[in-house]
Amino acid sequence: MLEIKDLHAGFDGNEIIKGISLSIKKGEIHAVMGPNGSGKSTMAKILSGHPAYQAMSGEILFDGKNLLEMDAEERSLAGIFMGFQYPVEVPGVNNAEFLRMAHNARRVKAGEEEIDPLDFDDLLSEKMKMLGMEKKYKERNLNDGFSGGEKKKNEILQMAILEPKLSILDETDSGLDIDALRVVSEGVNKLHNENNALILITHYQRLLDYIKPDFVHVLSNGKIVKSGDKSLALELESQGYDWVTTAN
Amino acid sequence: MSDEQNSVSDILEDNTYKYGFTTDVESETFAKGLNEDVVRAISKKKNEPQFMLDFRLKAFAKWKTMKVPEWPNVHYPPIDFQNISYYSAPKQKKVLNSLDEVDPEVMRTFEKLGIPLDEQKKLANVAVDAVFDSVSVATTHKKKLMEVGIIFCSFSEALQEYPELIEEYIGSVVPVGDNYYAALNSAVFTDGSFVYIPPDTISPMEISTYFRINTEETGQFERTLIICAENSYVSYLEGCTAPQFDTNQLHAAVVELVTLENAEIKYSTVQNWYAGDKETGKGGIYNFVTKRGKCQGDGSKISWTQVETGSAITWKYPSCLLLGDNTTGEFYSVALTNGHMQADTGTKMIHVGKNTRSSIISKGISADYSSNSYRGQVKVGKNATNARNYSQCDSMLVGDKSSAHTFPYIETANSSVQVEHEAATSKISEDQLFYFESRGISRENAIEAVISGFCKEVFKQLPMEFAVEAQKLLTLKLEDSVG
Ligand SMILES: Nc1ncnc2c1ncn2[C@@H]1O[C@H](COP(=O)(O)OP(=O)(O)OP(=O)(O)O)[C@@H](O)[C@H]1O
Numbered sequence: 244m245l246e247i248k249d250l251h252a253g254f255d256g257n258e259i260i261k262g263i264s265l266s267i268k269k270g271e272i273h274a275v276m277g278p279n280g281s282g283k284s285t286m287a288k289i290l291s292g293h294p295a296y297q298a299m300s301g302e303i304l305f306d307g308k309n310l311l312e313m314d315a316e317e318r319s320l321a322g323i324f325m326g327f328q329y330p331v332e333v334p335g336v337n338n339a340e341f342l343r344m345a346h347n348a349r350r351v352k353a354g355e356e357e358i359d360p361l362d363f364d365d366l367l368s369e370k371m372k373m374l375g376m377e378k379k380y381k382e383r384n385l386n387d388g389f390s391g392g393e394k395k396k397n398e399i400l401q402m403a404i405l406e407p408k409l410s411i412l413d414e415t416d417s418g419l420d421i422d423a424l425r426v427v428s429e430g431v432n433k434l435h436n437e438n439n440a441l442i443l444i445t446h447y448q449r450l451l452d453y454i455k456p457d458f459v460h461v462l463s464n465g466k467i468v469k470s471g472d473k474s475l476a477l478e479l480e481s482q483g484y485d486w487v488t489t490a491n
Numbered sequence: 492m493s494d495e496q497n498s499v500s501d502i503l504e505d506n507t508y509k510y511g512f513t514t515d516v517e518s519e520t521f522a523k524g525l526n527e528d529v530v531r532a533i534s535k536k537k538n539e540p541q542f543m544l545d546f547r548l549k550a551f552a553k554w555k556t557m558k559v560p561e562w563p564n565v566h567y568p569p570i571d572f573q574n575i576s577y578y579s580a581p582k583q584k585k586v587l588n589s590l591d592e593v594d595p596e597v598m599r600t601f602e603k604l605g606i607p608l609d610e611q612k613k614l615a616n617v618a619v620d621a622v623f624d625s626v627s628v629a630t631t632h633k634k635k636l637m638e639v640g641i642i643f644c645s646f647s648e649a650l651q652e653y654p655e656l657i658e659e660y661i662g663s664v665v666p667v668g669d670n671y672y673a674a675l676n677s678a679v680f681t682d683g684s685f686v687y688i689p690p691d692t693i694s695p696m697e698i699s700t701y702f703r704i705n706t707e708e709t710g711q712f713e714r715t716l717i718i719c720a721e722n723s724y725v726s727y728l729e730g731c732t733a734p735q736f737d738t739n740q741l742h743a744a745v746v747e748l749v750t751l752e753n754a755e756i757k758y759s760t761v762q763n764w765y766a767g768d769k770e771t772g773k774g775g776i777y778n779f780v781t782k783r784g785k786c787q788g789d790g791s792k793i794s795w796t797q798v799e800t801g802s803a804i805t806w807k808y809p810s811c812l813l814l815g816d817n818t819t820g821e822f823y824s825v826a827l828t829n830g831h832m833q834a835d836t837g838t839k840m841i842h843v844g845k846n847t848r849s850s851i852i853s854k855g856i857s858a859d860y861s862s863n864s865y866r867g868q869v870k871v872g873k874n875a876t877n878a879r880n881y882s883q884c885d886s887m888l889v890g891d892k893s894s895a896h897t898f899p900y901i902e903t904a905n906s907s908v909q910v911e912h913e914a915a916t917s918k919i920s921e922d923q924l925f926y927f928e929s930r931g932i933s934r935e936n937a938i939e940a941v942i943s944g945f946c947k948e949v950f951k952q953l954p955m956e957f958a959v960e961a962q963k964l965l966t967l968k969l970e971d972s973v974g
């Protein structure tokens with residue numbers, strides 16, 4: 244599904260990602276861990292097409308298509324979803340309205356008609372219930388004044404509405420309280436199936452107790468310095484990053 | 492006296508007059524320049540009653556003693572008032588044979604705004620076929636209005652048909668010497684619109700200058716007078732979203748509204764004059780307008796809604812004079828500036844009567860290199876017991892080279908008054924747009940959503956189709972400016 248080949252990337256000519264190769268197949272869950280500033284969010288932004296970040300060399304193929312030639316809108320419509328580490332606030336734009344716009348953009352792309360607003364409201368209610376979100380978040384403006392945890396839940400709500408093929412969740416767990424972490428993780432697990440894939444960026448092994456990764460990668464200074472299975476996360480938890488970053 | 496008359500007739504009949512300029516005989520345009528004779532000649536040409544001439548002369552005398560206002564936060568080279576021709580017979584706009592002849596930029600706007608083909612033709616002055624005969628649309632509407640006794644006609648026509656109404660009300664809201672440009676307009680205005688709503692009448696439709704289908708170019712100095720008698724209501728629309736070009740750079744209009752007891756006027760404007768070259772700002776229209784409403788009768792209401800998106804320079808403060816007790820004044824405004832545009836706009840709410848209420852909602856959007864100023868005055872007189880005002884002035888910056896300014900002035904002479912002022916500044920950021928795009932929503936729809944969210948309270952005041960068009964127009968103007 245996703246094929247990253249020797250990618251070098253960054254912003255304004257600063258190289259942050261210094262040669263990454265990664266292959267993700269349908270149905271897989273990959274966890275990406277690594278010290279602060281190692282380039283995890285940059286990696287996610289490159290994948291989702293943030294205009295401020297550019298690839299310098301290398302290749303990214305998504306379902307065989309050259310991702311680097313697509314803009315953010317096209318990537319989203321092709322099935323890539325990014326759950327932001329710091330979701331932006333958009334005052335004045337209603338949350339439910341925004342979700343409906345996003346949902347309709349996909350339908351239009353698929354040559355379908357826009358959804359009936361009442362049907363959408365039902366769909367939204369169902370997904371919100373799954374994530375334990377109160378109805379009032381429909382009325383609120385997009386992330387406007389949301390608490391850190393509420394913003395993260397709202398990201399997963401968008402994921403639930405859009406049903407992407409590949410979701411990149413950037414530290415969705417940070418900011419969630421213990422109960423919310425469980426509810427959100429259960430939601431993510433429900434959305435996961437053999438036809439889609441997940442990249443989980445996280446600092447905490449705890450998340451991986453709920454959402455079980457097939458692979459764990461450690462990113463340090465723009466490179467993947469170690470890959471392994473779930474046990475790698477446990478080792479990191481007990482030993483810290485020095486163990487992998489210096490061993491390299 | 493006879494000397495004077497000679498020169499007036501010189502101007503009228505002979506096309507060469509003492510300043511030595513000549514004009515083209517065909518076009519019926521006065522030679523450039525302004526003096527008392529020109530003012531007399533305009534009045535004579537239009538066959539006006541004596542009171543109108545006296546009004547003009549008084550205004551002209553006043554104007555000569557006045558200076559160009561320097562307080563607005565706008566900058567432009569001095570205007571040479573002697574280099575303008577103050578009268579030209581209604582010029583026919585060039586009739587085009589098909590839409591292919593229309594400027595591609597204008598066509599692009601039409602498409603984006605979703606203006607129906609027939610209307611596009613009308614707006615661009617393409618010869619229309621029987622399907623959409625604009626003139627007959629206009630006449631049908633006029634007839635419908637006449638049936639309930641509503642007068643809606645050109646100012647010139649009104650001067651001939653209803654001189655007593657005009658004499659009673661003209662200058663009663665905006666006195667001849669109110670300000671520099673109002674004085675100039677009062678001296679030399681050539682035409683405009685007149686509306687009279689008789690007592691106990693709800694206008695059966697929105698009245699619009701749009702029905703007054705012009706194949707004529709809009710005058711440089713327009714005059715509008717609307718009188719709404721006891722217990723009546725009218726909603727009036729001015730302008731349109733389609734881009735408007737004009738060979739005249741200076742526009743100085745005057746609009747006067749009067750409401751008698753329990754009457755209500757809702758006046759909405761969408762302005763999209765040519766703003767000049769986007770890079771250099773050259774060639775744009777200067778729009779210096781005086782708009783004021785007088786709530787004369789108790790319990791009456793005047794509400795201004797404006798969406799200002801064009802002109803190189805806008806200088807405009809639709810205001811309400813709340814004379815009667817329990818009167819209400821409202822001002823809802825969206826002013827967008829981009830390129831090198833400059834706008835200094837806002838309102839004045841003058842509370843004179845008891846229990847008077849006013850509210851001001853102003854939304855300024857500035858993009859590119861433009862400058863956008865809100866200037867609002869709330870003045871409460873000593874007899875205006877229990878007067879209330881609420882003002883909210885928000886600015887949105889797009890990019891980092893534009894500027895927004897707010898100048899609120901509050902003056903109260905009565906202690907029972909409540910005045911509230913709120914202001915906020917926000918920004919459309921690249922990160923917000925990326926957020927939308929990363930959810931598969933196009934940049935265009937993203938801008939539209941953010942802008943319509945920002946302007947919600949104002950758009951709500953506009954008639955439905957107008958609101959939709961206005962929203963699209965703002966998006967279109969901002970598309971190139973964000974990011
Ligand atoms: N737009 C930017 N401007 C300046 N520096 C940037 C920018 N984007 C990324 N960087 C720098 O690139 C490096 C990698 O940042 P990134 O956000 O990818 O780290 P991270 O691995 O996600 O860290 P964290 O665990 O703290 O979220 C950091 O040193 C960061 O300061």
Ligand SMILES: [Mg+2]
Nearest residue numbers: 283284285328
């Ligand atoms: Mg990060």
